[in-house]
Structure formats: C-alpha cells, structure tokens
Amino acid sequence: MSDHSLPELRRPDGSPLRILAVDDEPMLTDLLAMALRMEGWEVRTAASGMEALQVVRDFGPDAIILDVMMPDLDGLGVLRRLREAGNLVPVLFLTAKDAVADRIAGLTVGGDDYVTKPFSLEEVVARLRAVIRRSGGAATAEGESILQVGDLTLNEDSHEVIRAGTEVELTATEFELLRYLMRNERRVLSKAQILDRVWSYDFGGRSSVVELYISYLRKKLDAGHTPLIHTVRGVGYMIKAPQ
Known part of the structure; x- marks a missing residue:
C-alpha cells in the first residue's frame, strides 16, 4: 500500500x-x-x-x-x-x-x-x-522556499504567511490558493486554472468556490492594506505588488 x-x-x-x-x-x-x-x-x-x-x-x-x-x-x-x-x-x-x-x-x-x-x-x-x-502539518527533507509579493511573504515549508510584519493564519486550502497566486505573480489566472490546480476538480463551470476563497484571502490579507489580489473582469485573478 x-x-x-x-x-x-x-x-x-x-x-x-x-x-x-x-x-x-x-x-x-x-x-x-x-x-x-x-x-x-x-x-x-x-x-x-x-x-x-x-x-x-x-x-x-x-x-x-x-x-x-x-x-x-x-x-x-x-x-x-x-x-x-x-x-x-x-x-x-x-x-x-x-x-x-x-x-x-x-x-x-x-x-x-x-x-x-x-x-x-x-x-x-x-x-x-x-x-x-x-x-504544513508534516516535515520533509525539502529546503526552505520563500515567496514574496510586496510586503507579503509565504514560507512554503513552515506555511507561515506574513503581511507587513503580522502573521496571517490561513486554512490549508487558502494557503494553497495564495501559493498558486504568488508563484504566478503579475500573471492572470482563470477560475478554471485555479480550480484545476488548487482543488483538482472539474466543477462544470461552477466557479463560485473560487470567488468564495478569493474573498476569504482578501479579508485576511488586504484588510487595512493596499490590495494585492486583483480581479481582471471576464478573465480571472492575479496578485501583484503596488507600483
């Protein structure tokens, strides 16, 4: 097995x-x-x-x-x-x-x-x-990997997420969604791409789960800060640091 x-x-x-x-x-x-x-x-x-x-x-x-x-x-x-x-x-x-x-x-x-x-x-x-x-509940032998967008950092090994010096607590799915966005900084990702990568499901066009989890991330990450997560209407979402 x-x-x-x-x-x-x-x-x-x-x-x-x-x-x-x-x-x-x-x-x-x-x-x-x-x-x-x-x-x-x-x-x-x-x-x-x-x-x-x-x-x-x-x-x-x-x-x-x-x-x-x-x-x-x-x-x-x-x-x-x-x-x-x-x-x-x-x-x-x-x-x-x-x-x-x-x-x-x-x-x-x-x-x-x-x-x-x-x-x-x-x-x-x-x-x-x-x-x-x-x-992030298990240890492996992989080396530490840090992703950063503006004042947001994500540690892929410890699963720590920090925005402007303050740690942000995310669920496993929220973390995976954020990691996917950060690995593709300044690249627009469609809802279909996000569903396939984060959930590995074909929802037959039902994209409400993506919208829901994007809203969760925005509440936790962008509240009180310059927004990092952006909607490109009719296309999808992307993350980018303010200019």
Missing part, C-alpha cells in the same frame, strides 16, 4: 502523523486504518459525528478523513463546529454523493478535498498526503 518512493511524512518533531478516520461503516474504517498504518501513521477511528468531535479533543489529529453522511451529526456539521472553534485541521471528505453541488458544499464549509465512494485506498492515501503537505 505505502509507496516508499514518496518522501515519508511525519510530524515536525519527528513523531508519526495522527489521522482520524470517521465513518459509520466499521468495515470501511477498518480498511482505512490498515492503509494509513502502513504509511507509518497513528490512527484513531470514530463511527459518528459526535464521537469524532470527542476524539479530536482527545487525540489532536493532524488530518481527518470525514464521511459526509452519518446518523447523528453529519460531516458538514462536524467541520463547521471545528472551524467555529478555530480548529484548522485538514479534512478529506468521503461521500457516496457525486453531485457538483455536494462537492462545493463540502469545500465551502472549509473542507480541503473530496473523494467519492467507491474509492481506492491508494487514492485516499494520495489525496490525504496532499492535503497534509499543503497544511
């Missing part, structure tokens, strides 16, 4: 990553736990939304695999409570639903990625590795 050609992901202190798998189907959580432990990670499982919230408090996971449909509190409700409490843990949604609207619903409440059932365990592990790396 584990692809040993990929860099090992561990916590910054060198200890195993902690993953919580939440689904009301015991056979599924058993399979997920087996696959995740083969990556060398520490795993806990939960069979309901309320149990998941308790395990989050006790276990402190670095990422969560979260089923959308559950009998008590559904996955969207779990994530809303986590985000309202200031918990920015990366979340990979699982669901039997395959509608575009359901994908957007999961992402707009703060989810980081989405896998529909039935899925392969390899796909879940690969997507989970991606959201963990985006969140």
Whole structure:
C-alpha cells in the first residue's frame, strides 16, 4: 500500500502523523486504518459525528478523513463546529454523493478535498498526503522556499504567511490558493486554472468556490492594506505588488 518512493511524512518533531478516520461503516474504517498504518501513521477511528468531535479533543489529529453522511451529526456539521472553534485541521471528505453541488458544499464549509465512494485506498492515501503537505502539518527533507509579493511573504515549508510584519493564519486550502497566486505573480489566472490546480476538480463551470476563497484571502490579507489580489473582469485573478 505505502509507496516508499514518496518522501515519508511525519510530524515536525519527528513523531508519526495522527489521522482520524470517521465513518459509520466499521468495515470501511477498518480498511482505512490498515492503509494509513502502513504509511507509518497513528490512527484513531470514530463511527459518528459526535464521537469524532470527542476524539479530536482527545487525540489532536493532524488530518481527518470525514464521511459526509452519518446518523447523528453529519460531516458538514462536524467541520463547521471545528472551524467555529478555530480548529484548522485538514479534512478529506468521503461521500457516496457525486453531485457538483455536494462537492462545493463540502469545500465551502472549509473542507480541503473530496473523494467519492467507491474509492481506492491508494487514492485516499494520495489525496490525504496532499492535503497534509499543503497544511504544513508534516516535515520533509525539502529546503526552505520563500515567496514574496510586496510586503507579503509565504514560507512554503513552515506555511507561515506574513503581511507587513503580522502573521496571517490561513486554512490549508487558502494557503494553497495564495501559493498558486504568488508563484504566478503579475500573471492572470482563470477560475478554471485555479480550480484545476488548487482543488483538482472539474466543477462544470461552477466557479463560485473560487470567488468564495478569493474573498476569504482578501479579508485576511488586504484588510487595512493596499490590495494585492486583483480581479481582471471576464478573465480571472492575479496578485501583484503596488507600483
């Protein structure tokens, strides 16, 4: 199951990553736990939304695999409570639903990625590795990389974002969107390009999720400062320093 050609992901202190798998189907959580432990990670499982919230408090996971449909509190409700409490843990949604609207619903409440059932365990592990790396919750052997636009800096390894000397706290998806913009400074990126790069989804023209996350970034980065993120009407978005 584990692809040993990929860099090992561990916590910054060198200890195993902690993953919580939440689904009301015991056979599924058993399979997920087996696959995740083969990556060398520490795993806990939960069979309901309320149990998941308790395990989050006790276990402190670095990422969560979260089923959308559950009998008590559904996955969207779990994530809303986590985000309202200031918990920015990366979340990979699982669901039997395959509608575009359901994908957007999961992402707009703060989810980081989405896998529909039935899925392969390899796909879940690969997507989970991606959201963990985006969140900065794992250490690798890569060298430090700093991006800068005007008075905004982004550290790709520590995932620190600083604007005018003040640290800005971003979710994993907000960070990935900002990184993509900063890597393409002064270049207009279409909504389709952003969807493909940040979410790896074809939303069939539904670009509202991009507009939503651009608005999140603007509130966190541009409030009280000269705007860095610009809309090019009918084309897309770009980031550039003031002249």
